[in-house]
Amino acid sequence: MNLEQIGLLRCPRCRGALEGAGAPLEGVSCSCCGKEYRIERRALRLAGSAGDYTESFGRQWNRYDVARPAEDAAVFRVKTGVSALALAGQRVLDAGCGGGRYARLAAESGAHVIGIDLSRAVDKAAELCAPYPQALIVQADLLNLPVAQGAFDLVYSIGVLHHTPAPRVAFAQIARCVKPGGRLSVWLYRKNTPPQEWINSALRHLAGRLPPRVLENLCAGLAVLGGVPVLNKTLNKIVNFSNHPDWTLRVCDNFDWYAPPFQSHHTVDELKSWFHEEGFADIEELAPEKSGSVYDWAHHHNLIIGGGVNVTGARR
Numbered sequence: 001m002n003l004e005q006i007g008l009l010r011c012p013r014c015r016g017a018l019e020g021a022g023a024p025l026e027g028v029s030c031s032c033c034g035k036e037y038r039i040e041r042r043a044l045r046l047a048g049s050a051g052d053y054t055e056s057f058g059r060q061w062n063r064y065d066v067a068r069p070a071e072d073a074a075v076f077r078v079k080t081g082v083s084a085l086a087l088a089g090q091r092v093l094d095a096g097c098g099g100g101r102y103a104r105l106a107a108e109s110g111a112h113v114i115g116i117d118l119s120r121a122v123d124k125a126a127e128l129c130a131p132y133p134q135a136l137i138v139q140a141d142l143l144n145l146p147v148a149q150g151a152f153d154l155v156y157s158i159g160v161l162h163h164t165p166a167p168r169v170a171f172a173q174i175a176r177c178v179k180p181g182g183r184l185s186v187w188l189y190r191k192n193t194p195p196q197e198w199i200n201s202a203l204r205h206l207a208g209r210l211p212p213r214v215l216e217n218l219c220a221g222l223a224v225l226g227g228v229p230v231l232n233k234t235l236n237k238i239v240n241f242s243n244h245p246d247w248t249l250r251v252c253d254n255f256d257w258y259a260p261p262f263q264s265h266h267t268v269d270e271l272k273s274w275f276h277e278e279g280f281a282d283i284e285e286l287a288p289e290k291s292g293s294v295y296d297w298a299h300h301h302n303l304i305i306g307g308g309v310n311v312t313g314a315r316r
Contacts, residue, residue: 005114005136008091011035012046012146042126046140047118053165056259058120059212061099064252067128072101078289080156080185081312087111090153095142095174096160100125107132111154114147116140145173150315152177156185159256159308162264168274175278178315184280185312191265192302200240200305207258219254226250237298240305257306271311280313 006020006028016032027038037046077083088110094103097115103125106113113135115125122139129135140146142157142164155178161167171186178184191197207215222241226232227250232243242253257263268285275283288299288307298304 002133005112008114008148008151009138010146010148012140012144041123042130043122043137043139046138046146053261054119057098060252060255060259061121061124064248066099066249066252067101067104072105075289076102076105078286079158079187079310081286082154082183082185084109087154091151093147093152093155093174093177095155095157097125097137100128100137102158103135103137104128104132107135114138116142116145118142142170142173145177147177149176150179152179153182158187161186162188162266163260163262165262167264171274172278180315182315183312184315186271187308187310188266188271189263190302190304190307190309191267192305196305197265199238203239204258204263208261212259215259216255219251219258222254223247223250237303237305266309268309268311271309275311275313279316281316283311283313286310286312
């Protein structure tokens with residue numbers, strides 16, 4: 001944790017600059033209002049968790065070990081349009097870092113990274129990024145983002161904004177952090193056909209009423225289905241469950257789908273319009289990770305439940 005990165009943060013209460021002193025840092029304070037913020041478990045705490053809103057993510061990312069370096073690098077490249085190897089020396093903001101797998105990837109590649117998350121997942125992210133002094137993990141709210149405007153070469157948010165109470169507001173918050181000529185990449189859940197939306201909204205409503213331990217067992221059961229040939233490529237177009245080859249990731253993906261209280265779905269045109277409204281140019285949709293004639297057809301017709309809309313653009 002270094003003072004240069006602290007200088008990119010702002011007080012969430014008054015927007016004043018934050019200051020830290022000493023090594024190792026134990027906390028920071030606002031140069032304007034004097035508010036003090038602690039460092040706990042290597043993460044700077046500029047906000048507390050939002051209770052039920054983020055509880056499932058703290059449980060999810062601290063319970064499941066999902067970092068897979070090779071796969072994470074491939075996913076990062078596809079969902080940001082940028083190779084992590086090109087990030088050396090750049091300022092990067094991970095807007096919704098979760099357990100920190102992409103923040104670690106960027107830091108490992110030589111980027112100066114700030115990872116923001118509101119949930120207790122920052123505990124896992126800070127642990128994962130501990131070997132990299134150029135990575136700073138901050139517990140803070142994307143809806144009141146305590147970061148300097150126009151300070152980052154790359155800002156990305158992978159699968160996060162749709163879990164906030166106000167995705168469009170969160171988008172505006174992260175968009176203002178991109179410097180002129182810098183890049184913003186966002187991945188959100190895709191809006192499926194009406195029958196799929198009705199079925200899965202109803203199932204998520206029921207799942208949200210279950211105790212977390214019961215829901216985890218249900219997600220493990222769905223992970224069994226995810227390993228059954230044919231069913232894992234047909235039935236999951238009606239009822240969502242992961243067919244990832246890795247068992248742990250299947251269970252985690254299922255929990256990620258059914259547990260969060262907020263989950264919005266979006267279209268490509270909608271997401272592109274947000275980029276336009278926030279003053280971005282060179283806006284383009286990024287292709288999904290998978291390909292093939294059948295998959296491409298299903299993706300184009302919005303039939304892939306859990307699939308995404310993925311857009312990138314450059315700040316004018």
